[in-house]
Amino acid sequence: MNGRAFYIGRFQPFHLGHLNALKWILSREKEVIIGIGSAQQSFEPKNPFTAGERALMIWEALKQENLLERALIVMVPDTYSEHSKWICNIRTYAPTFDTAYTNDELSRLLLEEAGYQVSPIPFFDREKYSGTSIRLLMARGMQWRDLVPQATAKVIDAINGEQRVQRIYRLHGIV
Numbered sequence: 102m103n104g105r106a107f108y109i110g111r112f113q114p115f116h117l118g119h120l121n122a123l124k125w126i127l128s129r130e131k132e133v134i135i136g137i138g139s140a141q142q143s144f145e146p147k148n149p150f151t152a153g154e155r156a157l158m159i160w161e162a163l164k165q166e167n168l169l170e171r172a173l174i175v176m177v178p179d180t181y182s183e184h185s186k187w188i189c190n191i192r193t194y195a196p197t198f199d200t201a202y203t204n205d206e207l208s209r210l211l212l213e214e215a216g217y218q219v220s221p222i223p224f225f226d227r228e229k230y231s232g233t234s235i236r237l238l239m240a241r242g243m244q245w246r247d248l249v250p251q252a253t254a255k256v257i258d259a260i261n262g263e264q265r266v267q268r269i270y271r272l273h274g275i276v
C-alpha cells in the first residue's frame with residue numbers, strides 16, 4: 102500500500118495492543134495519522150482521560166519507538182447521531198489519507214459510505230490488551246502497568262490517573 106493511513110480510536114488508555122497495531126499499520130503504510138476519537142470526552146467510565154492526556158501517552162510512546170517522523174496525532178470530536186458531521190470532522194481535522202484502519206463496525210460503515218478504503222486490524226493478544234479490561238484493573242487497584250507502554254504508565258502516574266479511574270467508577274457505581 103505504502104501510502105498515508107488513518108488510525109482512529111479512543112485510546113483510553115493507549116495500550117500495547119494499540120502500539121502493536123500501529124507498528125503493523127506502519128509495516129504496510131509509509132505514514133499514519135492517529136485520530137483521537139471522542140476527543141471532547143473525559144472523566145467518565147469509558148473515557149476517563151482527556152484528549153490532551155491521551156495525546157501525551159501516544160506522543161511519548163512514539164518518541165520511545167522512534168516513530169515520531171512517521172506519525173501525526175489529531176483530535177476527532179464525536180458528533181453522536183449526526184454521523185455525516187463526524188465524517189466532516191475527520192475531513193476537517195485530519196490531513197488527507199488513503200486507507201482508514203479500524204475494527205469499529207460503525208466507523209467502518211461510515212467511512213466506507215463516505216468513499217474511504219477501510220481495513221481491519223488484526224487483534225494482538227486481545228484478552229490482555231483491551232481498554233475496558235485495563236480500566237477495570239485500575240478501578241480495582243490491580244496490576245495494569247505491564248499492559249501499557251512505559252510512556253502511558255508515566256503519564257497516568259503523573260496525573261494520578263489510577264485514582265481518577267477508581268473515583269469515576271465508584272461515582273457510577275461500577276466497582
Ligand SMILES: Nc1ncnc2c1ncn2[C@@H]1O[C@H](COP(=O)(O)OP(=O)(O)OP(=O)(O)O)[C@@H](O)[C@H]1O
Pocket residue numbers: 109110111112113117118119121122147202203204205222223224225226227230231232233234
Ligand atoms: N489488542 C489489540 N490489538 C489490535 N488492535 C486493537 C487492540 N485493542 C484495540 N484495538 C483496535 O484499536 C482501535 C482503537 O481501539 P480502542 O481505543 O477502542 O481500544 P479498546 O482496547 O478496544 O478499548 P475499549 O475496550 O475501551 O473499547 C480499534 O479499532 C480496536 O479494535
Ligand SMILES: NC(=O)c1ccc[n+]([C@@H]2O[C@H](COP(=O)(O)O)[C@@H](O)[C@H]2O)c1
Pocket residue numbers: 109110111112137138139140178179180181182183184187203204205207208211
Ligand atoms: N458520529 C460519531 O460521533 C461517531 C461515529 C462513529 C465513530 N465515532 C468515534 O470513533 C471512535 C472509534 O474508536 P473506537 O474503536 O475506540 O471505538 C470513537 O471515538 C467513536 O466515538 C464517532
